[in-house]
Amino acid sequence: MPSLYNRFAGQNIERLAALSDGIFAVAMTLLVLDLRVPAREAVHTEQDLWRALIALSPRLLVYLMSLMTLGIFWVGQQTQLNHFTRSDRNLAWIHIVFLCAVSLVPFTTSLLAEFIQYRTALLIYWLNIVALGGMLYWSWSYAVRQKLPAEDISAEVHRAVVRRIAIAQSLYAIGALLCVVNTYCSIAFIVLVQLNYAIAPRFCWWTRNQE
Amino acid sequence: MPSLYNRFAGQNIERLAALSDGIFAVAMTLLVLDLRVPAREAVHTEQDLWRALIALSPRLLVYLMSLMTLGIFWVGQQTQLNHFTRSDRNLAWIHIVFLCAVSLVPFTTSLLAEFIQYRTALLIYWLNIVALGGMLYWSWSYAVRQKLPAEDISAEVHRAVVRRIAIAQSLYAIGALLCVVNTYCSIAFIVLVQLNYAIAPRFCWWTRNQE
Amino acid sequence: MPSLYNRFAGQNIERLAALSDGIFAVAMTLLVLDLRVPAREAVHTEQDLWRALIALSPRLLVYLMSLMTLGIFWVGQQTQLNHFTRSDRNLAWIHIVFLCAVSLVPFTTSLLAEFIQYRTALLIYWLNIVALGGMLYWSWSYAVRQKLPAEDISAEVHRAVVRRIAIAQSLYAIGALLCVVNTYCSIAFIVLVQLNYAIAPRFCWWTRNQE
Amino acid sequence: MPSLYNRFAGQNIERLAALSDGIFAVAMTLLVLDLRVPAREAVHTEQDLWRALIALSPRLLVYLMSLMTLGIFWVGQQTQLNHFTRSDRNLAWIHIVFLCAVSLVPFTTSLLAEFIQYRTALLIYWLNIVALGGMLYWSWSYAVRQKLPAEDISAEVHRAVVRRIAIAQSLYAIGALLCVVNTYCSIAFIVLVQLNYAIAPRFCWWTRNQE
Numbered sequence: 060m061p062s063l064y065n066r067f068a069g070q071n072i073e074r075l076a077a078l079s080d081g082i083f084a085v086a087m088t089l090l091v092l093d094l095r096v097p098a099r100e101a102v103h104t105e106q107d108l109w110r111a112l113i114a115l116s117p118r119l120l121v122y123l124m125s126l127m128t129l130g131i132f133w134v135g136q137q138t139q140l141n142h143f144t145r146s147d148r149n150l151a152w153i154h155i156v157f158l159c160a161v162s163l164v165p166f167t168t169s170l171l172a173e174f175i176q177y178r179t180a181l182l183i184y185w186l187n188i189v190a191l192g193g194m195l196y197w198s199w200s201y202a203v204r205q206k207l208p209a210e211d212i213s214a215e216v217h218r219a220v221v222r223r224i225a226i227a228q229s230l231y232a233i234g235a236l237l238c239v240v241n242t243y244c245s246i247a248f249i250v251l252v253q254l255n256y257a258i259a260p261r262f263c264w265w266t267r268n269q270e
Numbered sequence: 271m272p273s274l275y276n277r278f279a280g281q282n283i284e285r286l287a288a289l290s291d292g293i294f295a296v297a298m299t300l301l302v303l304d305l306r307v308p309a310r311e312a313v314h315t316e317q318d319l320w321r322a323l324i325a326l327s328p329r330l331l332v333y334l335m336s337l338m339t340l341g342i343f344w345v346g347q348q349t350q351l352n353h354f355t356r357s358d359r360n361l362a363w364i365h366i367v368f369l370c371a372v373s374l375v376p377f378t379t380s381l382l383a384e385f386i387q388y389r390t391a392l393l394i395y396w397l398n399i400v401a402l403g404g405m406l407y408w409s410w411s412y413a414v415r416q417k418l419p420a421e422d423i424s425a426e427v428h429r430a431v432v433r434r435i436a437i438a439q440s441l442y443a444i445g446a447l448l449c450v451v452n453t454y455c456s457i458a459f460i461v462l463v464q465l466n467y468a469i470a471p472r473f474c475w476w477t478r479n480q481e
Numbered sequence: 482m483p484s485l486y487n488r489f490a491g492q493n494i495e496r497l498a499a500l501s502d503g504i505f506a507v508a509m510t511l512l513v514l515d516l517r518v519p520a521r522e523a524v525h526t527e528q529d530l531w532r533a534l535i536a537l538s539p540r541l542l543v544y545l546m547s548l549m550t551l552g553i554f555w556v557g558q559q560t561q562l563n564h565f566t567r568s569d570r571n572l573a574w575i576h577i578v579f580l581c582a583v584s585l586v587p588f589t590t591s592l593l594a595e596f597i598q599y600r601t602a603l604l605i606y607w608l609n610i611v612a613l614g615g616m617l618y619w620s621w622s623y624a625v626r627q628k629l630p631a632e633d634i635s636a637e638v639h640r641a642v643v644r645r646i647a648i649a650q651s652l653y654a655i656g657a658l659l660c661v662v663n664t665y666c667s668i669a670f671i672v673l674v675q676l677n678y679a680i681a682p683r684f685c686w687w688t689r690n691q692e
Numbered sequence: 693m694p695s696l697y698n699r700f701a702g703q704n705i706e707r708l709a710a711l712s713d714g715i716f717a718v719a720m721t722l723l724v725l726d727l728r729v730p731a732r733e734a735v736h737t738e739q740d741l742w743r744a745l746i747a748l749s750p751r752l753l754v755y756l757m758s759l760m761t762l763g764i765f766w767v768g769q770q771t772q773l774n775h776f777t778r779s780d781r782n783l784a785w786i787h788i789v790f791l792c793a794v795s796l797v798p799f800t801t802s803l804l805a806e807f808i809q810y811r812t813a814l815l816i817y818w819l820n821i822v823a824l825g826g827m828l829y830w831s832w833s834y835a836v837r838q839k840l841p842a843e844d845i846s847a848e849v850h851r852a853v854v855r856r857i858a859i860a861q862s863l864y865a866i867g868a869l870l871c872v873v874n875t876y877c878s879i880a881f882i883v884l885v886q887l888n889y890a891i892a893p894r895f896c897w898w899t900r901n902q903e
Contacts, residue, residue: 064771064852064853064855064856065892068767068768068770068771069767069770069771070771070774071770071773071774074709074713074770074773076285076288077288077709077710077713078713078716078717078766080285080288080289080292080717081292081503081506081713081714081716081717081718082717082720082721083289083292084289084291084292084293084295084296084503084717085292085296085507085717085718085721085722086721087293087369087370087373088293088296088297088300088373088376089296089721089724089725090373091300091373091374091376091377092300094374094377096377096380096381096384097384099384099385102385102388105388105389105390108385108388108390108391109390112390112394123370126366126370126373130363130366133289133366134279134280134359134362134363134366135279137279137280137282137285137362138275138279138280138281140282140285141281141282148767148892149892151767151770152763152767152890152891155759155763155766155767155890158720159720159756159759162720162721162723162724162759163724163727165721165724166724166727166729169729170729173729173730173732174732174735174741177735177738177741178738179738179741179742179745180741183745219275220275222275223275257363257366258363259276259359259360287496287499288499291496291499291500291503292503292714292717294500294503295500295502295503295504295506295507295714296503296507296718298504298580298581298584299504299507299508299511299584299587300507301584302511302584302585302587302588303511305585305588307588307591307592307595308595310595310596313596313599316599316600316601319596319599319601319602320601323601323605334581337577337581337584341574341577344500344577345490345491345570345573345574345577346490348490348491348493348496348573349486349490349491349492351493351496352492352493430486431486433486434486468574468577469574470487470570470571498707498710499710502707502710502711502714503714505711505714506711506713506714506715506717506718507714507718509715509791509792509795510715510718510719510722510795510798511718512795513722513795513796513798513799514722516796516799518799518802518803518806519806521806521807524807524810527810527811527812530807530810530812530813531812534812534816545792548788548792548795552785552788555711555788556701556702556781556784556785556788557701559701559702559704559707559784560697560701560702560703562704562707563703563704641697642697644697645697679785679788680785681698681781681782
């Protein structure tokens with residue numbers, strides 16, 4: 060049985076949402092700090108500037124991939140918190156660990172942008188995504204066990220959330236495995252998976268089957 | 271037909287507003303990081319310090335222009351979200367892309383401040399503004415199609431929003447075109463357009479006609 | 482008469498508060514970036530580290546002064562917005578300009594910390610404070626003119642707000658003038674004024690008279 | 693008796709919460725800036741990259757310790773503010789000072805990461821934790837004296853909050869004292885204390901006694 064203090068600590072779900080929005084906002088904006096403006100000395104003509112900007116494009120790709128990652132997990136966390144009517148200190152701590160993983164995204168992004176051909180960098184980036192997905196799964200299963208969601212949550216909604224996380228994480232794992240070919244394959248696959256979740260096209264067979 | 275998960279994801283318009291305020295706040299404050307304090311070694315007298323600060327003035331101009339840009343689009347986005355009674359995941363994603371464009375403003379500002387005489391830098395800055403305006407237009411037209419705004423939105427309000435975006439973007443395009451003369455003309459024109467939207471003077475003929 | 486768009490733009494006072502809290506939060510935290518950790522190479526013993534940290538103390542003083550400045554104006558802005566029941570786009574823009582001045586505080590603080598003996602740096606810091614106070618005064622007088630505050634605001638409250646700003650700004654101006662002696666006098670005086678507003682001691686004669 | 697202005701200033705507890713969430717969010721994310729990506733030049737193989745990342749592990753440890761510190765005090769502050777039905781300007785200022793201590797955490801963390809074997813760095817880190825705990829204690833005792841919490845707060849809740857702060861601070865003090873052996877002992881002990889508060893295991897004898 061938890062101590063009295065722990066029974067009334069961390070119950071404010073709105074402050075949890077506010078902290079999350081703050082951390083997502085800062086993390087999303089810090090990603091851009093990695094897009095460094097070309098050095099003045101190396102640029103003498105418009106062509107030089109174009110070339111310097113084109114040289115930034117792998118960084119820009121990784122930056123956009125990370126923005127999508129953060130966007131996907133922001134929508135995912137929001138969707139969960141919307142279903143909860145209250146919080147408790149354990150849920151608060153699960154989400155604080157989730158937010159640690161969010162705050163690490165600028166670091167793992169920067170690592171991947173700097174060492175885009177290294178499998179180590181890609182695997183660390185993937186571990187970050189695994190941590191994000193894992194904490195969201197833990198948050199949902201803990202909340203369901205503690206009956207934190209509003210009562211009208213059907214078994215169907217529960218299955219939809221769990222399946223969503225499981226399928227997405229399987230796809231990310233396939234993406235990570237593709238680094239045995241090379242890291243560009245992995246990145247391309249992960250970007251496609253993310254575009255699928257962001258755009259949610261309706262034509263594709265397996266999206267329909269996820270329903 | 272969207273999957274079940276997508277039907278209940280991303281519906282919280284208050285968290286969308288909170289994420290937006292966070293990203294605007296960080297982007298507006300990061301702009302200042304570009305105003306670097308003069309190096310200690312180069313300054314020995316009060317005159318040296320004045321001169322070093324005056325040398326910062328082009329950066330200060332670009333900084334103020336970007337703050338106005340962010341202010342204008344913050345007011346624009348707020349005005350839209352105020353009219354919506356609910357969100358859905360597509361609207362959430364349209365605004366996440368909008369916020370990506372917001373988070374790129376410190377980068378494009380820094381690029382323009384560093385390469386103020388280069389047309390490339392100016393065009394990239396303008397493309398950033400186009401992206402901001404385009405996403406707001408998309409957000410509004412998507413929301414109207416999906417009947418997300420409260421029911422009492424008149425056709426008149428709808429036209430006012432659309433016209434506002436169209437006229438502003440046309441003026442920004444004229445500003446960008448002026449870079450065939452030189453980039454300072456472009457910047458001066460864009461600053462005037464922005465001052466017009468920020469101050470909203472009542473004496474001018476075409477503002478009245480925008481009503 | 483303002484255009485239709487301008488009549489319904491920027492009315493959400495809660496989002497104005499959220500943007501303000503975000504900008505104050507980022508500005509307050511960015512101030513710390515100026516407290517740089519001593520270089521590893523220069524430190525070989527505990528004594529070296531103490532000495533390096535003591536060398537940071539002027540920066541720490543300026544940092545604390547700026548935190549108090551931001552705290553004072555945060556309380557001031559909050560107090561105003563609490564009295565308003567609605568906003569309009571002009572008020573939103575007055576506060577965006579106020580927030581620009583807030584976002585400049587890390588820059589002027591950094592300038593003062595780096596050039597603590599230079600009157601130029603002190604005067605620019607003071608101008609920043611003047612801008613903060615001036616915008617809050619403008620915000621209040623605009624809001625009163627437009628009848629934005631709730632109706633039960635007495636003339637007494639109105640006078641209290643105006644007097645508060647006037648007395649504080651006079652004291653800051655005296656502080657700035659003291660730089661004809663030297664800048665340390667100015668800083669000491671400004672810190673004392675700020676401590677008075679933060680701590681609000683009850684023993685002092687003129688505080689009672691401000692009632 | 694406070695002046696009229698001070699009687700109506702700083703009463704909005706929601707804005708205090710929003711500012712706090714913003715500052716915690718920025719401080720938590722800025723911690724990561726200290727995890728610098730290894731330099732490109734020093735890395736030629738996957739093994740080099742692994743080695744460079746393993747060399748980051750002391751920083752990673754200090755980073756995780758600071759995230760837990762911030763998480764613990766965020767939950768602590770939230771728990772207090774949840775119990776208050778209103779604020780006043782003194783409470784606002786107590787929390788602004790608390791937030792100053794929060795904003796200093798990235799600095800003291802960085803100092804400890806850089807000088808992990810120096811007792812000075814550890815003691816300054818500990819003083820930061822003392823400041824956080826001390827301000828929370830002051831906030832609670834001030835609020836109870838001013839009857840700011842909702843009326844249904846029992847003496848039992850009051851004792852639980854006070855005891856929690858007292859026990860935690862005693863444990864941190866023991867951790868700091870352990871630096872007479874060496875700083876790694878201190879850090880290990882502090883991390884264990886924090887894990888205890890974050891995870892709140894139920895098997896341990898003295899946690900039960902804290903009830």
